[in-house]
Amino acid sequence: MVIKLLTDVEVKIAEKEVLRYQGYPRAKTPEGEIVETLASEIEEGYRLIEPKAIYSEIKRLEVAHNQIILENNLVLNAEKAVKEWQDLQILGVALCTIGIELERKVSELFALGEYPAALMLDSVGSAAVESLVDHVNYHICHRARKTGMIVGPRLSPGYGKWGLQDQKVLFSLLPAENIGVRLNEQCMMIPRKSVSFCVGMGREIKVKKPCRYCGLEDCPYRTG
Amino acid sequence: MDVLNEIKENIIAGQADMVRELVKKALNEGMNVEDVLNEGLILAMTVVGERFERKEIYVPEVLFSARAMRAGLEILEPLLISAGIEPKGKAITGTVKGDIHDIGKNLVGTMLKGAGFAIIDLGVDVPPQRFVEGTQAEGAKLICISSLITTSMPYMKTTIEALESAGLKGQVKTMVGGAVVTPKYADEIGADGYAPNAAAAVARAKQLLGLD
Numbered sequence: 177m178v179i180k181l182l183t184d185v186e187v188k189i190a191e192k193e194v195l196r197y198q199g200y201p202r203a204k205t206p207e208g209e210i211v212e213t214l215a216s217e218i219e220e221g222y223r224l225i226e227p228k229a230i231y232s233e234i235k236r237l238e239v240a241h242n243q244i245i246l247e248n249n250l251v252l253n254a255e256k257a258v259k260e261w262q263d264l265q266i267l268g269v270a271l272c273t274i275g276i277e278l279e280r281k282v283s284e285l286f287a288l289g290e291y292p293a294a295l296m297l298d299s300v301g302s303a304a305v306e307s308l309v310d311h312v313n314y315h316i317c318h319r320a321r322k323t324g325m326i327v328g329p330r331l332s333p334g335y336g337k338w339g340l341q342d343q344k345v346l347f348s349l350l351p352a353e354n355i356g357v358r359l360n361e362q363c364m365m366i367p368r369k370s371v372s373f374c375v376g377m378g379r380e381i382k383v384k385k386p387c388r389y390c391g392l393e394d395c396p397y398r399t400g
Numbered sequence: 401m402d403v404l405n406e407i408k409e410n411i412i413a414g415q416a417d418m419v420r421e422l423v424k425k426a427l428n429e430g431m432n433v434e435d436v437l438n439e440g441l442i443l444a445m446t447v448v449g450e451r452f453e454r455k456e457i458y459v460p461e462v463l464f465s466a467r468a469m470r471a472g473l474e475i476l477e478p479l480l481i482s483a484g485i486e487p488k489g490k491a492i493t494g495t496v497k498g499d500i501h502d503i504g505k506n507l508v509g510t511m512l513k514g515a516g517f518a519i520i521d522l523g524v525d526v527p528p529q530r531f532v533e534g535t536q537a538e539g540a541k542l543i544c545i546s547s548l549i550t551t552s553m554p555y556m557k558t559t560i561e562a563l564e565s566a567g568l569k570g571q572v573k574t575m576v577g578g579a580v581v582t583p584k585y586a587d588e589i590g591a592d593g594y595a596p597n598a599a600a601a602v603a604r605a606k607q608l609l610g611l612d
Binding site for chain 1 (some may be wrong): 414458459460461463464466467470497498499500501502503506507510549550551552
């Protein structure tokens with residue numbers, strides 16, 4: 177099983193994304209202090225984040241009904257994933273985090289009553305981790321293309337009908353402690369600005385809009 | 401423009417420094433503390449909440465207003481306490497056991513403070529019994545319970561059951577919210593109310609406590 181540690185991954189924090197996390201519509205342009213706070217918290221975010229990721233490829237697997245069955249009796253109950261990744265040959269499993277310092281600063285700001293800065297910085301963190309995920313996804317696609325594999329859309333436990341409990345399976349496959357991430361009893365990742373995801377790969381995978389969950393608009397592998 | 405209106409407009413505009421100065425000015429002019437609170441600060445945040453519900457403003461603007469309101473409230477608070485003026489209501493906020501998300505809970509607390517509530521924040525990962533103990537110790541009348549992950553949602557139900565077992569049903573109102581919570585789920589678990597966001601939580605809280 178291949179396990180890769182990625183510590184030199186690009187993260188780009190987009191202003192529109194930071195505002196989107198606070199419910200700001202794309203068409204609307206903020207003014208005044210919101211613009212200043214946005215700029216200062218993005219700068220603070222870049223200072224605080226410690227982006228890291230680990231990634232593993234599982235080649236010994238079988239798909240049965242709505243499950244992906246892995247070694248050691250590990251099972252992913254992922255009906256949507258099975259449909260999206262038909263003819264799955266390799267399962268890519270990734271865990272990404274921006275570390276804990278940003279969320280500590282968010283808590284400090286809330287305690288000080290600096291509500292706009294607190295929520296802005298929290299949204300910066302969300303935008304940062306999603307950017308990290310996009311770039312790790314690119315890394316996976318780049319590796320896959322070299323071996324003639326097609327990469328399906330990325331999916332994560334806890335979204336849609338994929339139960340959050342399957343996080344335990346992903347965490348048994350990855351040395352999460354190597355990037356300072358753990359899972360609590362309720363399958364919540366700590367630090368909170370962490371994302372796990374899976375991608376299905378295969379030579380015959382046929383999927384519409386495989387890149388629809390990825391935000392990397394200028395990715396050379398982007399289709400649909 | 402009279403000073404109360406100026407306070408109100410500057411809270412709506414999110415101008416914390418101006419609000420601070422205007423509240424001091426109002427007090428220096430001999431204005432009644434409770435009037436400054438109700439007609440300046442709380443009225444401003446009511447307008448802010450309504451504008452948010454109408455999608456005229458968004459969360460960042462709401463928070464600048466909340467910050468400005470807090471700036472004014474910090475000056476009034478010692479005077480309110482010494483005059484024996486009680487908050488509009490007392491509410492407990494907390495995120496259920498196993499869940500450490502706190503942003504939504506913090507926003508609800510902020511907006512409820514803006515409406516004149518006293519808030520006791522129990523934090524995150526709060527077991528049902530601590531909600532009970534906090535309610536009993538503080539004499540809270542409203543319990544705001546947050547959950548953002550499906551695996552912790554069941555603890556909302558056990559928290560409400562724990563409040564009932566402690567004989568608090570009928571004495572307190574429970575309000576639930578969070579990304580995974582729906583009005584249907586709120587009904588199923590016996591919550592008194594549900595709010596989809598922090599601004600709506602204020603309106604619902606007032607309804608539940610008969611303050612609207």
